[in-house]
Amino acid sequence: MDMRMLVIFLQILVVSFEFAYGAVIDRNRAVLESRSNWNYDDPSSLWPVDFPMCGGEQQSPVNLDRLTVIEATYPKLMLANYDKVFVETLSNNGHTIVLQLPEILSSEEVPHLSGGGLPGIYNFDNLHFHWGSDSNRGSEHRISNQAFPAELHIVHYNQKYADLATASGFSDGIAVLAILIEVSARDNIAFRHIQHFEHIIHPEGSPTSNVPLPIPLEDLIPDDPDAFFRYDGSLTTPECNESVIWTVYETPIAISERQLDKFRELFTSGNIPMVDNYRPIQQINNRIVTYRSSTSEFHPFSRLTFRYGEARFPVQGICFVAAVSVKPAKPAPPDHWSYAERVHWKEHFSACGGEHQSPINLDFASAIAADFPSMMFYNYDQVLPEMLTNNGHTVMMSVKSQSNEDVPFITEGGLTDPYKFFQLHFHWGRDALSGSEHTINGQPYPAELHIVHYNTKYGNFSEAVAHPDGLAVLGIMIELQARDNIAFRHLERFDDILNPDSDKKSALTYPVPLSDLLPDRTGTFYRYNGSLTTPGCNEDVIWTVFDTPIAISQRQLDIFKRLIDSEGQQMEGNFRPVQELHDRVVYYRSEVSYKAL
Structure with missing residues (x-):
């Protein structure tokens, strides 16, 4: 083969490769677009047609009825690194607001779950929200048929899998904390920092937006984290993979109506107001829902260290008695005063x-x-x-x-x-x-x-x-x-x-x-x-x-x-x-x- 024929052959080969590779890219893009090309107009009828898993027997969300659950004696759920602050970004994916940690974190640094009856250690991946067009609805799960104005999902994947996408193919792959949200008169301070939506009102071309004052994830956990429902279910959005271990806290958190309205100012990819982005309740079928109650007045975010003699020991909770040694008092200075003698202040401090x-x-x-x-x-x-x-x-x-x-x-x-x-x-x-x-x-x-x-x-x-x-x-x-x-x-x-x-x-x-x-x-x-x-x-x-x-x-x-x-x-x-x-x-x-x- 002379040089001229070799050049022609190579050109044909390159064109063929580009065509084939382009076809693969187009097919992958089509698959990705089909996965994201869904909405909340009629999820019960339309989702199972395009995403067969959405018609499965173990779908989420469900109604959680205290009268039919089985009492469980799980150990307490452990939230590691939930008290740490990382760089946080927000994005509008056309269906909800998503908060992620863009930093590359080691397994020791990343927030993760364990205990509480989970079959492994689960790393944090993202959190997102669901809400209604008014405050009579919006949550995905219900408790005793009661809907809440909104719901927060904190998504984790099993550490033994490489990432969330891989984990979604296994029944023990994903663990989600679901936190119901009710309305209160006051703002929730944590949400004041999260709700910087100015640059992500619309999903098209919207960059991720850094949270100016990142918050630790513990600020989003209810006051009573020990009482929760547990069941096996699915993702609540297509493709509805049945790979989720759900932990739904019984105690809600609260935000103000003003803060809830900020979610309602967002738009979907179709330039439609982003409201009612929740899936209807699914049948429980043959699944079992368990319930762990609070057995003590335990508060995970209170940790005081008391000194007894020369030893220090941490005490968690709020109902306890401890012996506290007090350092010897320094000699009282000339201007020493106390609240026990406040009626005599003016005798020593004339201005009083x-x-x-x-x-x-x-x-x-x-x-x-x-x-x-x-x-x-x-x-x-x-x-x-x-x-x-x-x-x-x-x-x-x-x-x-x-x-x-x-x-x-x-x-x-x-x-x-x-x-x-x-x-x-x-x-x-x-x-x-x-x-x-x-x-x-x-x-x-x-x-x-x-x-x-x-x-x-x-x-x-x-x-x-x-x-x-x-x-x-x-x-x-x-x-x-x-x-x-x-x-x-x-x-x-x-x-x-x-x-x-x-x-x-x-x-x-x-x-x-x-x-x-x-x-x-x-x-x-x-x-x-x-x-x-x-x-x-x-x-x-x-x-x-x-x-x-x-x-x-x-x-x-x-x-x-x-x-x-x-x-x-x-x-x-x-x-x-x-x-x-x-x-x-x-x-x-x-x-x-x-x-x-």
């Missing part, structure tokens, strides 16, 4: 007997309406290194900022200058009937949070405290709710500061932005001039007390009470009683009335 003392009762009927502009919170959404300290009177949190540009500060809202964040701290009672320093219309709350700022025209807090316009404090009432407050799960890491030591600081593993500690409504507040509520009671504070509280659980409130004060006693009742108003004026800014101006 002044005419403009705090706290006070805030009476709506006698307050004067004010048309202050909205208060502005700058850098409150930033995550900075945060430190906790037990100063013997309270637990205090401060931040370590890299520059003046990133430090949180407040302005407007009737303030004449910007005020820079200095620290925040808490006051709480011996029981849930008292604990706040301020009262509103005569009502005390179980606790109160103070976020302390100083005027930026002064060099530092110590200088500002000497001027009548030196300090601005935000007072936030704290009430009780059944669920944990997710932000406080990260704050309540008191293991290393149980005993008082002003020089010892404990770094928060997962700092929280200050915005997570603000109430849902910051436009309605009381304003008056007062003092610090601890000695020396300097009368240099512009108080802003929000009339909307935040909420934590009783379990979380009890954790504060395990701290030890400067007297070597349990730290509780660390609040000052209400003081006389005297000639001061209290203003009230109503968000509604201001908007109407």
Whole structure:
């Protein structure tokens, strides 16, 4: 064969290869498109035609009936690395919102499940949501025929398989945690960070969107993770592989209606509003549903370490008794004070007997309406290194900022200058009937949070405290709710500061932005001039007390009470009683009335 014929032969071979390879690519693309070319218009009738497995005998979701389930004695489900924070991305796949971890993680690093009756270790792959066009429907599973407004699925695959696609071909391949979602009046803080959908409203050409402040997966787990239903089923979207071990938590999580509406603003690949993206209930057929109940008041996110003698041991849960040794108290300094002697403060700190003392009762009927502009919170959404300290009177949190540009500060809202964040701290009672320093219309709350700022025209807090316009404090009432407050799960890491030591600081593993500690409504507040509520009671504070509280659980409130004060006693009742108003004026800014101006 001469050179000319060889060239012609090679050209023919290349063209033939390109044609064949292109045909393979086209076939693969067609298969992929057919797999994604489905919708929720009529899943019961249409899906089994195009995807035969969707007509199988072990399909999901199902109704979970407490009257017909079989009680099981599984060990507790172990959620490893669920407390870790990774880079997280969001995408709109035309059917739902998907959150994934794009980092290449080792088997030791990746979040994974084990125990709880599972036949192996299951690595996290993704999580996604299902929701309705209104709040009467949206969940895929039901409990005793009750539908919920939405449902979260956290998808894992068996570690013995290479990936989710491979695992989907085996009956023990996939384990999904299903979490029902109900509606509450308050925002869910974790969802505030997840719901950055601006760049993925439409699926076509939408890039993945990084979650600005990633959250640990544990923030999405219900307060009671020990009670759950278990059954064998399928994926709830085509191709409906019957390879899923379902764990459906009995306790729901909650988000606000506003947050649920953000899901409803998304669009499908057909430019149709993405709503009612749930599959109807399937027949249980011959399957068995088991149920594991909570056998104790166990809370996986509370972990305190107590010291007994020289030994340290961790205690998990909330109902326990432990012997706690207390470090020998340091000699009392000249300005030593305690809450047990608060009636005598003015004898040692003259300012504590002044005419403009705090706290006070805030009476709506006698307050004067004010048309202050909205208060502005700058850098409150930033995550900075945060430190906790037990100063013997309270637990205090401060931040370590890299520059003046990133430090949180407040302005407007009737303030004449910007005020820079200095620290925040808490006051709480011996029981849930008292604990706040301020009262509103005569009502005390179980606790109160103070976020302390100083005027930026002064060099530092110590200088500002000497001027009548030196300090601005935000007072936030704290009430009780059944669920944990997710932000406080990260704050309540008191293991290393149980005993008082002003020089010892404990770094928060997962700092929280200050915005997570603000109430849902910051436009309605009381304003008056007062003092610090601890000695020396300097009368240099512009108080802003929000009339909307935040909420934590009783379990979380009890954790504060395990701290030890400067007297070597349990730290509780660390609040000052209400003081006389005297000639001061209290203003009230109503968000509604201001908007109407």
